[in-house]
Amino acid sequence: MNIRVAGVALLVAAGLGLAVMAFVCNASPYVTVSQARASTREGVHLAGDIIPGTLATDRSTMQVRFQLRDEAGDTTWVRYEGLPPANMGEATKVVAIGKVEGDEFVCRKMLLKCPSKYESTKSPA
Amino acid sequence: MHDLHLPLAPGWSLALGGFGRGAVAVGLVAGLLAAVLAWRGRDRAAGWSFAVSVIACAAAFVTLGVLFVQDQFHFRYVFSHGAADHELRYKIAGIWSGQEGSFLLWSLTSGLFALAALRAVGELRRGYLVVVGLVQAALCGILAYESPFALMPLMEGKQFLPPTGQGLPPTLMNYWVTIHPPVIFLGFGSLGVLFAWSVAALASGRLEEWVRPVRPWALVSLSVLGVGLCMGGFWAYETLGWGGFWAWDPVENASLVPWCVVAALVHGVYIQVSRGKGHLATAYLGGLPFLLFGYGTFLTRSGFLGDTSVHSFASMDRSALWILVGLVSVSAVVFHGFFVRAARRWRAENTQPTGPKEKLVGTGQLLLACIGVVTAVGMSVPLIQTLSGQAAKVVEERLYNTVLAFLFVPFLVVMTLAPWVPWRKLAWKDLMGKLANVFAVTIGLVGVTLLFVKGWGGLAAVPDAKSTLLLRYEVPQVPFVIALLAVCYFAVVGNAWRLIEVAIKTKTTVGGLLAHAGVAIALTGLVFSRALEQRQLIALTPIAPAQALGRQWVAKGPTKDFADRNNAVRVEAVSHEGVEEFRPGFYYLSPGEDGQPRPVSWPAVNGRPFYDLYLVVVEMYFEATDPTQMAVGDERALQSAGMLVKYNGLEVEGTPGTPGAVFGAKLTVSFLDGRRLDVKPTFGVASGRKEVVVDEDFSVRLDRIDAADRSAAITLLFRRPAYAAEIFYKPMTILVWWGIGIMGLGGLIAAYQRRFRPSSNVVGHVPIGTENETEPAPESEVAPR
Known part of the structure; x- marks a missing residue:
């Protein structure tokens, strides 16, 4: 009986260990513009602010281009393959997920860092 | 500030704010006092003291509500989350829309739940009151520092009343903001009760007596938390940029993890009551959800997640x-201390061999706990990375899906088989005989699904779509999804069939089976809706309908004004079924610091039996063409507009280089019917761009000129707005709604059926869990022979 319990415990521990490894090894890194340029990996997360006035939509190809400035102050052009996500005007920050192709960061998915369900980012005046 | 003629803050509201702060202080002191009195054995006085603490929290909550409804914006929290023009429901929702208010809601729901359960706790009252008293005091302590009653800074030594506040962010302006937080916080509040109950049981070593009375409360906790979680999913479904029903965001995970463990607890109670086994595990599962929720709260509020969540914290x-x-770590240490002590002292009396049902339910519990723990690990990756000094990483949705599929698929199978197997001896042949019907119906449903993905009742699935297996291998999507659906169907049919069998003979286990079926139905809906979703981008122009998803789409204009947050764009979809109207919300916020318009969109979700059509207007525009650079004499055919535009040259009025100079582009527009029209759009530094009407649908604008070669950039404009839109086809979303409703109903029925009736249950030191127990007949008695 004890051997069986130990066996189950070992199996569960091994399974959980595998899950942790899978998560840590395959989790997508957050990168800066310079790190994104040096990386060949798909699906890196590039976070930054949209530089005002650079956002343009090409409706014939249904793509959006804009310039993004990361925390270090570096900038890059970002091309998003789709229409701008709705509520982009409300976003405080964008996270572009993709990789650098040529001189631009091409993303297939874009997250908008928006006020949380329970927290506004605004501060009292 | 005097120049702004702001009124002074009214005295009554300043006094009310003081009352609110005082109520929080009373809540803290009374909570502590309840714990001390209970510790010293004065249970009755402790109970009254705890009730005073809860009443004080309720008073603080009502006070905050009054300040919101009465627009008292000199309170910092009211200013940050309220606005004078908000409807009443959003003013009320302001109470819990920020951090301070959500802690106040937590303290209130936790206190109310603890008070409601006080009678049922029975002889464990003493330990229970010590714990709930301390938890209540800690929550009030947090509120003393994170006070929703803090005032705005004084101006010239006076407290002025701002005319309005910053209001709720547009994404929160949805009816769910008034419903979802109270429900989910009621669920969170219930976790403290389960924790206190299990600590009291562990501390007193009475691991037998507590399970019967705690059972209905655990079932209510599971149902309320589950329904609250799903309400959050529906809110996210209707809110763009939140990733749909479920995106494995830390906010969502922090609620899912305790739910999984409470589900494991409910099944632990079932085993203990029926078989007299698993006392220690059940007690452990009772305390764990509160600790995991506390950890999740810490993770989402401490700033460790930083940029790795789409939410701002x-x-x-x-x-x-x-x-x-302190609350979480002291609770964890005390809980584990009592657990180790109880484990050393506990001597299991029941040494009967483990039967098949017990094994399967135990496996189900283990899988549920593993789903919770693995999700908690995934949620902690940013923290692990930060603590190990490495760059931030985040676990993406597809990684969660890939890893957790290894647990969800066996979990569904176990959830289906467990109700069918007997407690004692398993006759595989009999079981397979009974399950043959379930298999047959499952195969039938798979056949119907094949017809559905071919286009019967909905849209045909994209034939060459791929799914990624193990993050690497591409497999055809349709067979992969159908395999997943087959497992879900098996779980739905297996539990529904068993439910009917059981209901005919005895109604005692109907609730649990109904809840199982509900979970499986909701998962079926999620697999359908996410995996077989289709998306198309369309341009809704005023001149020609757009074709998408077998329909012709035409925009009919706004319902109100584009500055009105209740504005929607009327869009008609014409198909052989007739004309259907969609009203996606679309309005503009006042321009931000960069002067750019800020559009806000809400989808229109038109549901039907087999699928939802989900339409979002992303942007409004007037440009029918991009700016077209033309040299003198150039001709451009604009086929979509049915016209030919010829550029005849530039005309200048005034002196070039001065602000008063105006440039005009001489154009000849030829229509398909032979008509010709000469027009001259102009452009000047001082006068701006002046577009010229060409016909009822179009005008033309001069954007730029090149003085060197006298070329011009011309743009054709629609005279009525055009809209860029996204349309989603989401099949079988309705199953998610039905599944969640059935799950919640099943849980509440189970809670009612298992309600504790001391008069009809033998409680005390009588060993329970034997075959002759007073518990309603175990399922084995109606199991197939």
């Missing part, structure tokens, strides 16, 4: 955060 006040850390 204002970091907590440091002192309040330390109280939270």
Whole structure:
């Protein structure tokens, strides 16, 4: 009986260990513009602010281009393959997920860092 | 400030704010007093003291509500989350839309739940009151530092009343903001009760007596938390940029993890009551959800997640955060201390061999706990990375899906088989005989699904779509999804069939089976809706309908004004079924610091039996063409507009280089019917661009000129707005709604059926869990022979 319990415990521990490894090894890194340029990996997360006035939509190809400035102050052009996500005007920050192709960061998915369900980012005046 | 003629803050509201702060202080002191009195054995006085603490929290809550409804914006929290023009429901929702208010809601729901359960706790009252008293005091302590009653800074030594506040962010302006938080916080509040109950049981060593009375409360906790979680999913479904029903965001995970463990607890209670086994595990599962929720709260509020969530989290006040850390860590240490002590003292009396049902339910519990733990690990990756000094990483949705599929698929199978197997001896042949019907119906449903993905009742699935297996291998999507659906169907049919069998003979286990079926139905809906979703981008122009998803789409204009947050764009979809109207919300916020318009969209979701059509207007525009650079004499055919535009040259009025100069582009527009029209759009530094009407649908604008070669950039404009839109086809979303409703109903029925009736249950030191127990007949008695 004890051997069986130990066996189950070992199996569960091994399974959980595998899950942790899978998560840590395959989790997508957050990168800066310079790190994104040096990386060949798909699906890196590039976070930054949209530089005002650079956002343009090409409706014939249904793509959006804009310039993004990361925390270090570096900038890059970002091309998003789709229409701008709705509520982009409300976003405080964008996270572009993709990789650098040529001189631009091409993303297939874009997250908008928006006020949380329970927290506004605004501060009292 | 005097120049603005702001009124002074009214005295009554300043007094009310003081009352609110005082109520929080009373809540803290009374909570502590309840714990001390209970510790000293004065249970009755402790109960009254705890009731005073809860009443004080309720008073603080009502006070905050009055301040919101009465627009008292000189309170910092009201200013940050309220606005004078908000409808009443959003003013009320303001109470819990920020950090301070959500802690106040937590303290209230936790207190109310604890008070409601006080009678049922029975002889464990003493330990229970010590714990709930301390938890209540800690939550009030957090509120003392993160006070929703803090005032705005004084101006010239006076407290002025701002005319309005910053209001709720547009994404929160949805009816769910008034419903979802109270429900989910009621669920969170219930976790403290389960924790206190299990600590009291562990501390007193009475691991037998507590399970019967705690059972209905655990079932209510599971149902309320589950329904609250799903309400959050529906809110996210209707809110763009939140990733649909479920995106494995830390906010969502922090609620899912305790739910999984409460589900494991409910099944642990079932085993203990029926078989007299698993006392220690059940007690452990009772306390764990509260600790995991506390950890999740710490993770989402401490700032460790930083950029790795799409949500923004204002970091907590440091002192309040330390109280939270203290509450969670002291609770964890005390709980594990009592658990180790109880484990050393506990001697299991029941040494009967483990039967097949017990094994399967135990496996189900283990899988549920593993789903919770693995999700908690995934949620902690950013923290692990930060603590190990490495760059931030985040676990993406597809990684969660890939890893957790290894647990969800066996979990569904176990959830289906467990109700069918007997407690004692398993006759595989009999079981397979009974399950043959379930298999047959499952195969039938798979056949119907094949017809559905071919286009019967909905849209045909994209034939060459791929799914990624193990993050690497591409497999055809349709067979992969159908395999997943087959497992879900098996779980739905297996539990529904068993439910009917059981209901005919005895109604005692109907609730649990109904809840199982509900979970499986909701998962079926999720697989359908996410995996077989189709998306198309369309341009809704005023001149020609757009074709998408077998329909012709035409925009009919706004319902109100584009500055009105209740504005929607009327869009008609014409198909052989007739004309259907969609009203996706679309309005503009006042321009931000960069002067750019800020559009806000809400989808229109038109549901039908087999699928939802989900339409979002992304942007409004007037440009029918991009700016077209033309040299003198150039001709451009604009086929979509049915016209030919010829550029005849530039005309200048005034002196070039001065602000008064105006440039005009001489154009000849030829229509398909032979008509010709000469027009001259102009452009000047001082006068701006002046577009010229060409016909009822179009006008033309001069954007730029090149003085060197006299070329011009011309843009054709629609005279009525055009809209860029996204349309989603989401099949079988309705199953998610039905599944969640059935799950919640099943849980509540189970809670009612298992309600504790001391008069009809033998409680005390009588061994329970034997075959002759007073518990309603175990399922084995109606199991197939």
